[in-house]
Structure formats: C-alpha cells, structure tokens
Amino acid sequence: MTPQGEFYQRDRSLHPPALTPDYKTSVARSPRYALISLQCSVSEITGPVFGHGDIDAGDNDLLTNFAQPGESPIGERILLHGRVLDENARPVPNTLVELWQANAGGRYRHKKDTYLAPIDPNFGGCGRTLTDENGCYVFRTVKPGAYPWRNMVNNWRPAHVHVSVFGSGFAQRLITQCYFEGDPLIPICPIVQSIPDQGAIERLTARLDMNASIPLDTIAYRFDIVLRGRRSTLFENRLEGN
Amino acid sequence: MSQRLNDLRETASQTAGPYVHIGLAPGAAGFDIYKRELGRDIAGPNARGERIRIEGRVIDGMGAPIKDVLIEVWQANADGHHAHPEGGGPVEEGFRGWGRVITDFDTGEWGFETVKPGRTRGRNVGVQAPHLNLWIVARGINVGLNTRMYFSDEAEANAADPVLNLIEWEHRRATLVATRSEGAGPAVYRFDIKLQGEDETVFFDV
Ligand SMILES: [Fe+2]
Numbered sequence: 001m002t003p004q005g006e007f008y009q010r011d012r013s014l015h016p017p018a019l020t021p022d023y024k025t026s027v028a029r030s031p032r033y034a035l036i037s038l039q040c041s042v043s044e045i046t047g048p049v050f051g052h053g054d055i056d057a058g059d060n061d062l063l064t065n066f067a068q069p070g071e072s073p074i075g076e077r078i079l080l081h082g083r084v085l086d087e088n089a090r091p092v093p094n095t096l097v098e099l100w101q102a103n104a105g106g107r108y109r110h111k112k113d114t115y116l117a118p119i120d121p122n123f124g125g126c127g128r129t130l131t132d133e134n135g136c137y138v139f140r141t142v143k144p145g146a147y148p149w150r151n152m153v154n155n156w157r158p159a160h161v162h163v164s165v166f167g168s169g170f171a172q173r174l175i176t177q178c179y180f181e182g183d184p185l186i187p188i189c190p191i192v193q194s195i196p197d198q199g200a201i202e203r204l205t206a207r208l209d210m211n212a213s214i215p216l217d218t219i220a221y222r223f224d225i226v227l228r229g230r231r232s233t234l235f236e237n238r239l240e241g242n
Numbered sequence: 243m244s245q246r247l248n249d250l251r252e253t254a255s256q257t258a259g260p261y262v263h264i265g266l267a268p269g270a271a272g273f274d275i276y277k278r279e280l281g282r283d284i285a286g287p288n289a290r291g292e293r294i295r296i297e298g299r300v301i302d303g304m305g306a307p308i309k310d311v312l313i314e315v316w317q318a319n320a321d322g323h324h325a326h327p328e329g330g331g332p333v334e335e336g337f338r339g340w341g342r343v344i345t346d347f348d349t350g351e352w353g354f355e356t357v358k359p360g361r362t363r364g365r366n367v368g369v370q371a372p373h374l375n376l377w378i379v380a381r382g383i384n385v386g387l388n389t390r391m392y393f394s395d396e397a398e399a400n401a402a403d404p405v406l407n408l409i410e411w412e413h414r415r416a417t418l419v420a421t422r423s424e425g426a427g428p429a430v431y432r433f434d435i436k437l438q439g440e441d442e443t444v445f446f447d448v
Contacts, residue, residue: 010447015255016384023257025382028303032438035447036409041365043375043390044448046326047316048340056277066275089249096280100265109273110261112310112347124275126265162258162265168326170316171448173377175386177256191257194384200254226250 005231006040007171008087016194023190024151040171045230047170050096050130059128062101062141066124073123075104075142079212079220080178083135084165087229091135097225098128098164099139099178106147106157115147140218146185158185158192167227178223179205255386258379262312267344284315284356286336291320291360293428296391296420297353300345300378303438307350311380315341315354317373322360330363355428358393364404371399371406373418378435388446391433392419409444417443 018030038044058065063072080099084092102108102125105117109125123142131137144159160177167173179186186192186205195201203226212220263271269279285293299307317339318324323331325339333339339359345352361369371392378387392400400406406415420431435443 007448011252012447014251018384020384023382023384026257026384027382028306029308029380029382029437030303030384031387031442031445032303033442033444035445038405038408038446038448039365040448041370041405042324042328042330042362043316043318043370043373044388046324046329048338049326050280054278054280059276085250087250087252098265100261108261108264110264110271112260124264124268124273126268126275128276162256162262164258164266170375170377171388173314173386174253174255175258175262175379176253177259195254195256197254200251203251204254204256226253228252229250 006045007169007228007230010228014195014197014200016196020190020194023194026194040169044171045169047166047168047172050094050166052130054096055128055130060137060139062124062127062139065127067122071122073103073120073142075120075145077140077218078143079138079140079214079218080161080206080223081136081138081209081212081220082206082222082224084131084137084167084225084227085135086167086227090229091131091133092167092227093131093133093135095131095168096128096166097131097137098126099161100126101141101144101161102147104142104145106145117145117147143180146183151190155190156185158183158189163223163225165225165227172227174225174227176204176225180221181205181207255384257381257384258312258386260310260381262310262379263344266312267342270342270344281314281340281342284317284339284341284354285319286334286338288334289319289337289357290334291357293355294358295353295355295428295430296374296433297351297430298420298433298435299350299352300380300435301437305439307345308380309345309347309350311345311350311352311378313343313352314377315343315356316375316377317356318359318362320357320360322362324362361399368402368404369399371396371403373403373405376435388448389435389443390418390446391431393431394419394422414444417441
C-alpha cells in the first residue's frame with residue numbers, strides 16, 4: 001500500500017461555525033479564539049481500529065435490537081443505507097458507523113428527554129455497524145418523528161438520525177445528522193441552518209431509494225457520508241517547527 | 243472562486259445534541275443494549291507504563307461545567323506507539339489507546355484511567371512530548387473540538403514539543419498542560435477545559 005500523508009485541510013466553509021446565535025446553546029459553548037492550525041502528525045493520522053469482535057451482527061437492526069421477542073417498534077419501517085467514502089471518492093472500508101435517534105413519536109430513550117410522546121417499549125434507538133470492503137453500511141430502523149426543543153419557543157427538529165463515523169485517522173472523526181428528503185422542517189431548523197452551504201445541507205438529506213426498498217416490507221433511504229481525503233507523500237515537506 | 247479538484251466534499255458536521263449517550267455510551271448512561279460497549283477500557287490489562295487517572299471538567303462561557311459532554315481520547319502506549327498500522331510500532335495485546343468518557347450528569351466531572359503515553363515521533367523530525375488527543379462533542383458544539391492534553395511533569399519535553407511551540411502566545415500553552423498530584427492510588431492529572439474566557443483552552447484545526 002502506498003504510504004499517504006496528512007489529511008486535506010478541512011474546508012470550514014462546509015461546516016457550521018462554532019458560534020451560531022440562532023442555535024442558542026452554541027453561544028456559551030463556542031470558543032472565541034481562532035483554532036490553531038496543525039499539520040497532521042502521527043497522532044492525527046492514526047485512529048482507533050475496530051473489528052467484528054467489537055460488535056454483534058444484530059447491532060445494526062434497530063427493529064430487533066431492543067424489542068421483546070416477536071414484537072416490533074411502532075413506526076414506518078425503513079432501511080437506512082449508503083457508503084462511506086473519502087474526498088478522493090475511495091471507499092472507507094471496515095470503519096465504525098454508529099447512530100442514535102428518537103422513536104417514531106419523536107421521543108428519545110434518555111432520562112433527560114421529557115417530551116409528551118411515549119417511550120416505545122420495543123425501541124432502544126441506537127445501532128452500530130462496520131462498513132464492508134466497499135464502504136457500504138446498512139441499518140434497519142423506524143423513521144424517527146419530529147420533536148420540539150427548547151430554543152425559541154416553537155422550534156421543532158426535522159426527523160433526523162444522529163450519525164457518528166470514524167474513518168482511519170482521528171482527524172477524520174465526524175458526527176453529523178441525517179435528514180429525510182421532503183421534510184418541511186429542514187429549511188426552518190436553526191441547527192440545520194447553522195450550515196452556511198446549501199449544497200452541504202442537501203448532502204445531509206437522505207434520498208428515497210426505491211430500488212433498495214423491500215416490497216411490502218421496508219422502504220429505503222440512501223445516505224452517503226464523505227470523510228476527509230489524504231494526500232499522497234511523493235514529496236515530504238520539511239517545514240520547520242513540526 | 244477557485245475550482246476544487248477533489249471529487250467529493252466532506253460531509254458537514256452537526257452537533258451531537260443532548261442525547262449523544264444513547265448512541266455512543268449507552269451503558270455509561272445506564273441503558274443496557276449492547277453486549278460490549280466500546281471505549282470503556284483505554285489501555286487494556288497488558289499495557290506497560292505508569293497507570294494514571296485523568297480528571298476534569300469542561301467549562302462553558304458562563305463559568306459553568308457542561309454536564310452533557312462526551313470526550314473521546316486517543317493516545318500512544320508507553321513506547322510511543324499508536325494501535326494503528328501507521329502507529330510507529332507494536333502495542334501490547336488489548337491496548338487500543340482509545341476511549342470515551344461522559345460527564346457526571348449532576349456535577350459535570352469526568353475522569354478515566356489509562357497509562358501515561360510515551361513520546362511519539364514528530365511530523366518529519368524530532369519527537370512530540372507525551373500527550374493525549376481529545377475530541378469534545380456536546381449539545382451546542384457544532385463541530386467536535388480537537389485539543390491535546392500534556393503532562394505537568396514533562397516540562398523539558400513540553401518545552402521542545404513542536405505542537406506546543408506552534409502556539410504563538412506562550413501563556414496559552416499552559417491551557418494544554420494537566421497538573422499532576424499524587425496520593426493513595428495512581429497519580430491524578432487535573433485537566434479543566436475552558437471553552438471561552440481569558441484562559442480559553444487551545445483548540446486545533448487538525
Ligand atoms: Fe436529535
């Protein structure tokens with residue numbers, strides 16, 4: 001395998017800035033000084049490696065991973081699938097993808113969530129899997145419901161699934177949220193709109209995928225994830241200082 | 243605007259939100275779903291080197307500890323090797339060097355046990371002082387924050403560290419150095435991370 005260099009500089013214009021006042025919690029939780037830019041050292045190029053011994057085969061099936069035997073959570077049954085690629089369009093194989101979400105009524109199984117919608121006794125709300133050799137992943141779950149949150153008095157989150165991805169180096173670490181095509185709450189959500197780039201928002205929106213849907217059973221959405229790509233190291237630069 | 247040649251563009255970050263524990267630390271949050279929870283044991287049973295404990299808080303701009311934060315740790319072993327194909331050398335069986343810690347929901351205190359890492363090779367030349375890489379996510383944090391924790395008893399190595407020396411303002415380097423104290427049990431390093439204010443912790447764009 002060709003040795004590779006550091007990751008491409010993160011394009012911050014595609015990400016929300018730290019301070020986004022319409023998302024009020026960011027005001028006291030955003031650093032005020034500029035980030036110190038660092039060319040990747042071994043500490044950032046490397047990252048944890050996971051294997052099939054770390055997880056169980058059924059961890060990616062949220063329809064069954066918390067349900068009583070023979071029972072099933074309430075809600076629209078969906079497959080959420082896609083590929084993890086890097087910016088060079090290479091698949092990212094064998095990487096850990098974790099997700100968590102509210103149930104079909106918009107309620108999380110979390111002691112800090114007190115929303116009126118009920119807990120579903122057959123739905124835990126988290127799953128995890130490793131991408132295959134082509135970077136593909138798949139989860140089976142229910143489509144999460146929209147829910148209200150305390151920001152302005154009448155803010156509602158669009159239906160979303162929280163997604164965490166590793167890649168091969170700690171510099172690629174990413175947490176994001178996956179939205180669903182056609183949701184009218186997307187354009188008015190202060191968290192979604194913290195992203196300054198409309199194309200980046202569109203890429204966070206899973207698309208209905210009829211070809212992957214299972215007739216009479218489960219409807220599919222496709223969500224591809226792109227992690228930072230790496231330089232090749234044909235020439236080392238030897239700048240002083242690091 | 244210049245043309246970007248990369249085929250694809252990185253997926254945008256979004257906040258981990260208040261319920262990050264469900265997905266990434268369900269057991270720590272008291273929710274029993276997986277047979278094996280990842281990231282609870284950073285060093286494993288066979289790691290050589292000094293066993294240490296690291297404790298701290300993440301403090302917001304109002305001076306209040308954040309009670310719903312999740313921190314990921316990434317570190318080398320005592321020989322300065324990361325558990326990765328490009329990590330510089332072998333590690334002990336069971337050493338992953340990666341972990342997750344969440345704060346106490348009432349106090350905002352977090353803490354974890356590990357081994358003290360060794361020096362690692364620098365980007366091109368020289369060595370980096372022993373350090374941990376930390377990645378901090380929470381409600382209100384739009385893009386995970388990267389920082390590093392260095393050790394107060396490594397003053398000489400810290401003074402020569404290429405990353406600490408990139409920080410133009412010398413007094414800000416101290417925000418990355420945890421303070422060692424010794425008592426019964428393993429040595430404890432205290433590391434408070436401040437998101438804002440005069441002594442705002444240094445965060446990196448890696
Ligand atoms: Fe959420």
